[in-house]
Amino acid sequence: MSDTMRVFLYALATAIATGFGVLPFAFVKVLSRRVVAASNAIAAGLMLGASLGLVAEGAQRGGWATFVGVNLGIAFIVLTQKLIGDREPEIGDFRGAGARRMLLMVVVMTVHSFAEGAAVGVSFGGGMALATAITVAIAVHNVPEGLAISAVLRPQGVSLLACAGWSVFSSLPQPLMAVPAYLFVERFAGALPYGLGFAAGAMIFMVLVELLPEAYEQERGRRVALLTGLTLAGMLLFQQYV
Amino acid sequence: MSIATIVLLALLAVIPAGVGAFLGVDRLGATRDRGGDAGTAEQVLAWANASAAGLMLGIAYAVLMAGTAIVPLGGTLGAAVGVGVIHLLGARARTSLARRAVVASALHSAAEGIAIGAAAALDPAFGLFLVLTFALHNVSEGAVLGSAVAYRGRGPWSVARAAMIARTGQPALAAVTLLLIRGAPALQPWALGVAAGALVYLVLAELLPGSYRLTGRTSIAVVVSVAAGIVALLGGRTR
Numbered sequence: 001m002s003d004t005m006r007v008f009l010y011a012l013a014t015a016i017a018t019g020f021g022v023l024p025f026a027f028v029k030v031l032s033r034r035v036v037a038a039s040n041a042i043a044a045g046l047m048l049g050a051s052l053g054l055v056a057e058g059a060q061r062g063g064w065a066t067f068v069g070v071n072l073g074i075a076f077i078v079l080t081q082k083l084i085g086d087r088e089p090e091i092g093d094f095r096g097a098g099a100r101r102m103l104l105m106v107v108v109m110t111v112h113s114f115a116e117g118a119a120v121g122v123s124f125g126g127g128m129a130l131a132t133a134i135t136v137a138i139a140v141h142n143v144p145e146g147l148a149i150s151a152v153l154r155p156q157g158v159s160l161l162a163c164a165g166w167s168v169f170s171s172l173p174q175p176l177m178a179v180p181a182y183l184f185v186e187r188f189a190g191a192l193p194y195g196l197g198f199a200a201g202a203m204i205f206m207v208l209v210e211l212l213p214e215a216y217e218q219e220r221g222r223r224v225a226l227l228t229g230l231t232l233a234g235m236l237l238f239q240q241y242v
Numbered sequence: 243m244s245i246a247t248i249v250l251l252a253l254l255a256v257i258p259a260g261v262g263a264f265l266g267v268d269r270l271g272a273t274r275d276r277g278g279d280a281g282t283a284e285q286v287l288a289w290a291n292a293s294a295a296g297l298m299l300g301i302a303y304a305v306l307m308a309g310t311a312i313v314p315l316g317g318t319l320g321a322a323v324g325v326g327v328i329h330l331l332g333a334r335a336r337t338s339l340a341r342r343a344v345v346a347s348a349l350h351s352a353a354e355g356i357a358i359g360a361a362a363a364l365d366p367a368f369g370l371f372l373v374l375t376f377a378l379h380n381v382s383e384g385a386v387l388g389s390a391v392a393y394r395g396r397g398p399w400s401v402a403r404a405a406m407i408a409r410t411g412q413p414a415l416a417a418v419t420l421l422l423i424r425g426a427p428a429l430q431p432w433a434l435g436v437a438a439g440a441l442v443y444l445v446l447a448e449l450l451p452g453s454y455r456l457t458g459r460t461s462i463a464v465v466v467s468v469a470a471g472i473v474a475l476l477g478g479r480t481r
Contacts, residue, residue, distance in 0.1 A: 056307055059478050067475045074467050078460065201467065208450075208463035216451045222332060225447035229325035233439060237318045240310065 003124070003186075004179060010131070011120045011178035014139040015113075015171035019164040021146020025154050036151050037218035039144035041227040044211040046141035048228070049235025050134055051200040051207075054119060057126045058196035065190075069197020073115065076198070077205045110170045115202030116142075117177025122195035125185035133239040142171055245420055248362045248369045252355070252413035255377035256406045259347075259384035262290075263405030266388020267398040287389055288456035290382035292465040295449035297379040298354075299466065300473025301372060302441040305357050307478065308364055309434030316428075320435020321442070328353065328440045332447065343390040344408050350383065350444055351412040357437035358412065359419025363430060368477075369416075375473055380409060386452070 001009075024031060058066030116138050123134035146167035153163050181199075185192045215224045269283070309317030331349060354376050362369025384405045391401055423430050453462045 052303065052306075055303070055474065059307075063475055063478055067471055070471045071468065074464065078464065081460065201471070204470075205463055205467050208466055209459050212446070212450060213454050213459045216454055221451035222329060222447045224451075225443045225445075226325065226329045228446050229329075229439060229443045230322055232442065233318055233322035233325060236306070236310070236321065237315075240314045240318060 004183065007121055007124050007178050007182045008175050010124075010135045011117055011175040014116070014120065014135060014142055015168055015174045017139040018142040018146040018149075018167040018171040021143050021148070021167050022150045022160055022164040024147065025150050025163065026160060030155055031147070031151050033218040036148065037215045037224070038227055039147050040211045040215040041219070041224045042231050043141045043144040044207045044215065044224075045228040045231025046137050046235055047203045047207050047211070049232045049239065050119065050137040050141070051203045052232075052236065053130065053133060053137075053239045054123065054196045054200040054203075057123075057130055058193040058200070061196075062193040065193035066197035066200075069194040069199075070201030070204075071197075072194070073198040073201025073203075074205045077115070077202050077209070081209070110173055113171050113173040114177050115199055115206065116171075117174035118181040118195065119199035119203065120174060121178035121181025121183075122185050122192060122199055124182050125189075125192045126196065130239075136238075137235060138174070145170070245362060245366065245369075248358070248366060248373060249413050249417045249420070251370070251373045252358055252376075252416045253410070255373055255380055255412065256409040258377050259380040259387075259409040260402040260406040262381035262384025262386075263388035264384075264398045264402040266385035267391075267396075267401045268388075283389075284456045287386060288453045288462065289465050290385050291449050291453040291456070292462045293469045294379045294382040294386070295445045295453065296466040296469025297375055297473050298441045298445050298449070299470040300477060301357060301375055302438040302445075303470070303474040304368075304477030305361060305372075305434050305441075306438035308361065308368065309431045309438065312431040312434075316431035317435040317438075320432040321439035323432075324353070324436035324439025324441075325443045327436070328443045329447075343387050344404055346444075346448055347383065347387050347405065347408040348411050350448075351409045352415050353437055353440035353444060355412040355415025356419045356433055357441065358416040360423060360430060360433035360437055362416065363420050363423040364434070371477055375477070376412065384409075 024035075055066060055070070058069065120131070120135055120138060124131040146164070149167045149170060150163040153166060154160075158166075181195060185195045212224070212228075215228075266287075306317060306321060309320060311317075328349060332346075354372075358369055358372045358376065361372045384402075387405050387408070388398070388401050391404070419433055423433060450462075450466070453466075
């Protein structure tokens, strides 16, 4: 199996993991807000842990380059958010506020999948151990992401299969982004710390602007902090022993 | 740079907390009371809070990387311990808003003191970097505390004094941690890990929710992530 193919398959696996987020909805129609908040908090811890791994790897290859990359990643997400703005969309038969929330959810998830795809791709430039750790982290964190998407779509009457489909769709940029990101850092080794920083900055920013505020809306700060903090520590432990 | 100098400097770092608290009561609290431009005051407060959160996260990163570089297990398990312990300690502090703010501030400075002590034991220059960064973040922490406890009848001077006293845990625990690590060097990675975990917990439990309540999430996220990035870059380079 060629390296490029392996990158693609790893990133495809993380995308498919998003579809598993629909599973709880096979049993219940609506999830309690606290469950959604808890899964957001856990996803935040996983992403922060993965980002720290990327930053640490980048810092060994160039502190300033990683720093520049991190800030580019932040700027990238700020700009895409500005671009999405306040559109009033129509998806098939769904209109109005519900549809807007659905589209925003899918678009936001899709956009930040770019960052995660880039993370999987560039992590292969840092060696197999880093790549495995980052891939598993992103795959696991995709599950609550699919859960979040389904939690918005399902009450609107979207079928289970369609929920799973939209969830996987939102993560499809991962395999599509991972391959060019990998080829890029493979060709231009000097770009690796920038790439690692970029992916980390974009993910950290997503945590701060989406996952955490949403968790705080439904759950007390201390419980969010406990869940996110312990997940982060577990993620760091995992990265050191893979 | 001797160890005693670092502890002394950490003691001096309570002064910025007093200055911040004075400004917090005098400017922000008073503005709110007069029904003045509360929007601007809250915005300033939110960003002060967010920048403090960013500085703490940056330091947590630098401290954690130092801890995991020595003995990986102690560093990361220590982080989990730090999260858990501070969570349990915080559960006992349920009183009035003003008193809770002071208790929270004391918990913060305890975690920061452990970080300073563990870092200084590793490398005095690293310890000094932490002292200076925390001194800077004490200003905004003090301002947040000041505006939280600002109520009628309590002057800025008395609040400033309370803020400074709450912060003395910082140099005290720095000294204790230093002595402990001197005695038992095996504690080093654990202390670094505990400090990092406690700092991250405090940011997530107190600073971030407070900031999001006051102003838009995008500006908060920018301030936190950029401040954290700068400190992580500089802190990573002092070693």
